[in-house]
Amino acid sequence: xxGKLIVVxxxxxxxxxxxxxxxxxxxxxxxxxxxxxxxxxxxxVIGEAVRTLIKHxxxxxxxxxxxxxxxxxxxxxxxxxxxxxxxxGTWVVLDRYWLSTIVYQHDYYNTRPLNELIAEILDEYAIxxxxxxxxxxxxxAKNRCMHGEGRGQVADKNDDQPIEVFKQWAGxxxxxxxxxxxxxxxxxxxxxxxxxxxxxxxxxxxxxxxNELI
Numbered sequence: 001x002x003g004k005l006i007v008v009x010x011x012x013x014x015x016x017x018x019x020x021x022x023x024x025x026x027x028x029x030x031x032x033x034x035x036x037x038x039x040x041x042x043x044x045v046i047g048e049a050v051r052t053l054i055k056h057x058x059x060x061x062x063x064x065x066x067x068x069x070x071x072x073x074x075x076x077x078x079x080x081x082x083x084x085x086x087x088x089g090t091w092v093v094l095d096r097y098w099l100s101t102i103v104y105q106h107d108y109y110n111t112r113p114l115n116e117l118i119a120e121i122l123d124e125y126a127i128x129x130x131x132x133x134x135x136x137x138x139x140x141a142k143n144r145c146m147h148g149e150g151r152g153q154v155a156d157k158n159d160d161q162p163i164e165v166f167k168q169w170a171g172x173x174x175x176x177x178x179x180x181x182x183x184x185x186x187x188x189x190x191x192x193x194x195x196x197x198x199x200x201x202x203x204x205x206x207x208x209x210x211n212e213l214i
Contacts, residue, residue, distance in 0.1 A: 003034075003086040005126055006210070007097040009177075010134030011169040012158050013141030014195045015202050019134065020095050022203040023210070027091060031214070035091040040100065041073040044080060057157040067105040074098065078126060086126075098125060099180065103172040104158070114179045127188050130213070132206055133177050134195035138166035189213055 006023070008016045020037050027033040041050040050073040053059055054066050061069075074097075082092050098121055102109055109117055145159040181190050191209045195202050 003089050003091045004129040004214075005082065005086060006091065006093045006130045006132065007099075007128040008093065008095055008132045008134065009097065009099050009173065010136060010195060011103075011138070011141050011166060011173060012161075013144035013166075014134035014136040015144075015199055016095050016134060018199045019132065019203055019206050020093050023132075023206060024093050026207050027093075033091050034089065035093060036085060037093040037095065038077060038081065039095040040077065040097060041070055042077075044073065044076045046076045047073040055157065057160070059157065063105050063108045067101060067108045070101045070105070074101075074125070083126065094128075097128065097131075099131075099173070099176050102176050103169055106168075106172055114175060115183065118176070118179050119183055122183060127184060129188060130210060131177070131180070131184075131188070131190045132210075133173070133190065133192045134202065135174070135192050136170070136195035138163060138170045140196050141170075142166045 008020050008023075010016050024035055024037045027035045041047045041054065050069045053061060053069065082094070085092055102114075102117065142163050177190065177192070184190070191206070193202060193205050193209070197205070
């Protein structure tokens with residue numbers, strides 16, 4: 001039996017890292033699932049280098065270069081780690097996927113119709129069995145980032161963006177997820193979670209929703 005690919009998406013401050021950690025623990029402890037979690041970009045030599053280049057506060061590389069590096073990193077992670085694990089039955093929980101690239105490198109893609117872009121991606125890249133979209137109010141997300149929640153050990157220039165940028169990200173995510181839903185196969189599930197709640201309530205909603213479908 002092949003494994004399942006679960007992707008967690010959302011803007012900064014949505015609570016992705018917390019959800020990933022809780023979901024992985026629950027799958028292991030309650031369902032006895034063999035499961036690994038990874039992040040984008042990251043978890044390969046190329047991925048970690050790309051992460052540093054793009055997310056460092058002093059980074060000024062162009063949006064085109066960012067996008068190209070992200071797709072390279074993604075392909076490495078998929079081919080070297082994720083696909084072999086899925087083939088042997090291991091589940092994978094992924095913190096961010098290609099939806100983030102469309103949202104954050106938007107200036108590189110905004111001349112193309114969104115449905116054409118996503119259809120092309122779906123033809124080439126692994127489709128998640130579950131997409132968990134943490135839908136959070138931009139003001140809530142920004143407030144969390146201002147207080148250092150989810151910042152981690154390395155500074156991330158995205159956390160320090162003005163509220164107008166958070167609003168743009170949220171709008172792009174909503175449009176991207178809606179378009180993805182219109183094109184994805186019926187066997188792929190999308191779970192849209194109210195991420196304005198407390199971390200515990202968000203995680204509880206995620207686990208209840210996933211449990212209903214596995």
